[in-house]
Amino acid sequence: MEFKPLEIPDVVLITPRVFGDERGFFMETFRQSEFEAHCGKYSFVQDNHSRSTKGVLRGLHYQIEHPQGKLVRVTRGEVFDVAVDIRRDSPTFGKWVGVYLNEENKQMLWVPPGFAHGFYVTSEVAEFQYKCTDYYAPEYECCIAWNESDLAIRWPDIGVAPSLSLKDQKGCTLFESELFATGL
Numbered sequence: 442m443e444f445k446p447l448e449i450p451d452v453v454l455i456t457p458r459v460f461g462d463e464r465g466f467f468m469e470t471f472r473q474s475e476f477e478a479h480c481g482k483y484s485f486v487q488d489n490h491s492r493s494t495k496g497v498l499r500g501l502h503y504q505i506e507h508p509q510g511k512l513v514r515v516t517r518g519e520v521f522d523v524a525v526d527i528r529r530d531s532p533t534f535g536k537w538v539g540v541y542l543n544e545e546n547k548q549m550l551w552v553p554p555g556f557a558h559g560f561y562v563t564s565e566v567a568e569f570q571y572k573c574t575d576y577y578a579p580e581y582e583c584c585i586a587w588n589e590s591d592l593a594i595r596w597p598d599i600g601v602a603p604s605l606s607l608k609d610q611k612g613c614t615l616f617e618s619e620l621f622a623t624g625l
Contacts, residue, residue, distance in 0.1 A: 500559015518567030
């Protein structure tokens, strides 16, 4: 696997080696020792899988207590995936990175604890899978508005307005949100 830190170095794009022929392909999607060497010493406790249709935008989510690191990938379709640094003392506080994850490039994105995360489905359907470093705790879940002007995320124009859950429609601004006081 290739591990490439992005403009926010704690966020890492992972590209697996894919071995394929006319029968199909094989790839290793996770190896603890390699992950720790390039991303840090984290353990995963929960795996999630979602299916969404074109135009669905999920995020920007995080848990203020029991913060989750997420190793995300797309196994069907394509999404534009975004990580936002919300650690107040970070030199990249309020900055974001975005990448296209899809079934063709088979890339994964490591989003560490201390980041808000979201994705926008750019294909007709997308299946999104991710590993989490802590359990889902809805009582601590927070949401920053996907279109927060202080973040100025450049979401792709796919010809349809984003479809949002009620929770995501009520997302706060960056400075109204409860943020991480220190790096994690």
